[in-house]
Amino acid sequence: MKRVYVNEKWCLGCHLCEYNCAFANSDETDMARALKDIKIHPNIQVEENNGIYFAVSCRHCDEPLCVKGCITGALTINDGVITIDKNKCIGCYTCILSCPFGAVAPSEEGVVQKCELCMKTHDGIPKCVQGCPNAAIVFEER
Amino acid sequence: MIKYVIIGNSAAAIGAVEGIRQVDKKGEITIISNESHHTYSRPLISYLLLGKTDEQRMKYRPDDFYEKNNCKTLFSKTVTNIDSKKKTVTLDDNTSISYDKLLVSTGSSPFVPPMDGLDSVKNKFSFMTLDEAKALDSALTSDSKVLIVGAGLIGLKCAEGIHAKVANITVIDLAPNILSSILDTQGSAIVQKHLESKGVVFKLGDSVQKFTEKTALLKSGGTIDFDVLVLAVGVRPNTQLVKDAGGEVNRGIVINERMETSIPDIYSAGDCTEGMDISIGQNRILALLPNAYMQGECAGKNMAGEACVFDKAIPMNAIGFFGLHIITAGTYDGEVYEDLHDGYKKLFYKDDLLKGYILIENIKKAGIYTSLIREKTPLSTIDFTLICENPGLMAFGREVREEKLGGLKR
Ligand SMILES: Cc1cc2nc3c(=O)[nH]c(=O)nc-3n(C[C@H](O)[C@H](O)[C@H](O)COP(=O)(O)OP(=O)(O)OC[C@H]3O[C@@H](n4cnc5c(N)ncnc54)[C@H](O)[C@@H]3O)c2cc1C
Numbered sequence: 001m002k003r004v005y006v007n008e009k010w011c012l013g014c015h016l017c018e019y020n021c022a023f024a025n026s027d028e029t030d031m032a033r034a035l036k037d038i039k040i041h042p043n044i045q046v047e048e049n050n051g052i053y054f055a056v057s058c059r060h061c062d063e064p065l066c067v068k069g070c071i072t073g074a075l076t077i078n079d080g081v082i083t084i085d086k087n088k089c090i091g092c093y094t095c096i097l098s099c100p101f102g103a104v105a106p107s108e109e110g111v112v113q114k115c116e117l118c119m120k121t122h123d124g125i126p127k128c129v130q131g132c133p134n135a136a137i138v139f140e141e142r
Numbered sequence: 143m144i145k146y147v148i149i150g151n152s153a154a155a156i157g158a159v160e161g162i163r164q165v166d167k168k169g170e171i172t173i174i175s176n177e178s179h180h181t182y183s184r185p186l187i188s189y190l191l192l193g194k195t196d197e198q199r200m201k202y203r204p205d206d207f208y209e210k211n212n213c214k215t216l217f218s219k220t221v222t223n224i225d226s227k228k229k230t231v232t233l234d235d236n237t238s239i240s241y242d243k244l245l246v247s248t249g250s251s252p253f254v255p256p257m258d259g260l261d262s263v264k265n266k267f268s269f270m271t272l273d274e275a276k277a278l279d280s281a282l283t284s285d286s287k288v289l290i291v292g293a294g295l296i297g298l299k300c301a302e303g304i305h306a307k308v309a310n311i312t313v314i315d316l317a318p319n320i321l322s323s324i325l326d327t328q329g330s331a332i333v334q335k336h337l338e339s340k341g342v343v344f345k346l347g348d349s350v351q352k353f354t355e356k357t358a359l360l361k362s363g364g365t366i367d368f369d370v371l372v373l374a375v376g377v378r379p380n381t382q383l384v385k386d387a388g389g390e391v392n393r394g395i396v397i398n399e400r401m402e403t404s405i406p407d408i409y410s411a412g413d414c415t416e417g418m419d420i421s422i423g424q425n426r427i428l429a430l431l432p433n434a435y436m437q438g439e440c441a442g443k444n445m446a447g448e449a450c451v452f453d454k455a456i457p458m459n460a461i462g463f464f465g466l467h468i469i470t471a472g473t474y475d476g477e478v479y480e481d482l483h484d485g486y487k488k489l490f491y492k493d494d495l496l497k498g499y500i501l502i503e504n505i506k507k508a509g510i511y512t513s514l515i516r517e518k519t520p521l522s523t524i525d526f527t528l529i530c531e532n533p534g535l536m537a538f539g540r541e542v543r544e545e546k547l548g549g550l551k552r
Pocket of ligand 1: 071092149150152155174175176177184185187219222248250269270271295296300380411414429430432434
């Protein structure tokens with residue numbers, strides 16, 4: 001299955017992936033309008049320290065602790081993609097307790113949000129990867 | 143074709159079905175439960191009363207789960223006996239069912255210590271099942287004065303669930319601190335204050351000496367008037383079936399890391415068991431839903447013939463009250479790193495290992511700490527100072543990140 005992989009040495013720390021993610025998950029068609037004056041809560045987040053940068057998003061694990069531990073059944077695996085049913089989730093954050101990558105986060109509504117490889121919103125290549133200027137994140141089979 | 147029989151229909155049982163079906167698509171699975179419902183998320187009963195979910199959304203698996211996994215269900219039936227020689231289970235209607243592989247995932251039951259006068263209380267409830275939650279709900283009015291005995295997870299989740307529906311809630315507990323099984327004194331004071339700010343009244347370090355129908359006379363001398371009583375003192379694993387069948391039982395059903403009991407072809411998983419807590423290296427009961435599911439899944443695979451080991455169990459809890467989130471894991475042993483500025487954070491470490499942690503309010507990326515405990519990562523191999531301040535993958539070496547984020551397999 002294709003996943004988002006990180007080429008750490010190429011990451012510039014530009015955070016464009018975060019903006020593209022936030023835009024892709026908004027209901028807006030215009031990027032400027034989608035992101036203007038808001039604090040974004042992207043599903044991919046750049047970690048940075050001492051000149052090292054890399055972007056972290058859901059690994060879509062084969063044995064996902066978040067899904068196994070989900071107390072409601074809101075997190076499921078669909079064709080390998082780990083998705084969240086926000087209507088079922090009650091925001092207990094057991095998945096945040098479980099994810100070894102820190103890739104699940106509370107959303108503004110209280111339930112959790114996570115990367116779904118743009119499956120619900122777009123087809124094909126996730127927007128974070130499409131917008132990465134330096135191939136520091138790629139969408140491939142490895 | 144293997145005949146699988148599963149007693150129980152909750153997290154551990156569902157885990158087992160999913161475990162079996164990963165290996166064996168054909169075998170016959172029969173699920174027996176003394177509850178009448180489609181599998182539901184037990185922890186959601188408080189959210190149901192709160193109005194944050196409903197009976198449809200709180201189903202733990204979709205409506206077509208049994209059909210898709212080709213399971214036969216026998217609901218509202220209680221297993222009364224296991225005959226491990228004949229390999230049959232007997233139900234309360236005297237029918238018997240034979241098995242090749244049996245899973246006991248019977249969970250736990252509320253434990254009610256003897257209390258003087260308890261029989262005279264008519265409006266009393268436990269808070270473990272959907273039916274109990276609904277029964278409690280129908281006894282509540284906006285004038286209700288509710289007394290909850292037990293300031294643990296279940297008692298306090300109940301308090302949160304019914305808070306908006308009743309006039310007042312008092313919670314009494316023998317322990318001096320609330321949530322004493324998962325929080326230290328300081329952390330529990332924060333959560334207590336938060337609950338008190340919502341109107342919940344606590345009587346701690348106290349107990350009921352005697353009940354009459356609508357009053358509780360306290361050991362400390364005072365009395366509390368109530369019209370609804372909730373008993374949430376504790377739970378006990380349902381071990382009787384295995385005990386009677388001659389299986390090894392301590393406080394919980396004893397299992398190995400393949401979820402086998404001491405009786406051949408009988409497996410057990412979930413709240414009824416006692417398994418290895420790797421954060422202390424001792425057997426104990428870990429009554430947690432993720433643990434129940436993962437034990438169940440592991441049991442299922444083994445039952446279907448695929449060798450599987452589950453040896454990563456630790457205590458861990460994610461719980462919230464009125465918007466205040468708490469995540470904890472492991473044991474609180476060793477030296478302490480604390481940061482009380484952005485919420486409440488305590489990390490406990492010893493012998494080059496993270497042993498446990500408590501996070502209140504700022505719970506972001508907690509799983510990174512959990513994984514350090516679960517994987518027993520030597521702290522000397524990571525930037526521990528950095529990860530204390532800020533949980534992230536930055537604290538690991540680049541090679542580790544190439545594996546974790548780059549999909550490199552070593
Ligand atoms: C109010 C509440 C809140 C909770 N919140 C959380 C939380 O936030 N996070 C968390 O991790 N855990 C939580 N828990 C604990 C969690 O619900 C349990 O860990 C989990 O349900 C265990 O699953 P299980 O399959 O082992 O057993 P159970 O869910 O207890 O299911 C066992 C089933 O077996 C049935 N059964 C028993 N004996 C027989 C018999 N002889 N014949 C037929 N059927 C039988 C029982 O009726 C029951 O339906 C909570 C529990 C409660 C009550």
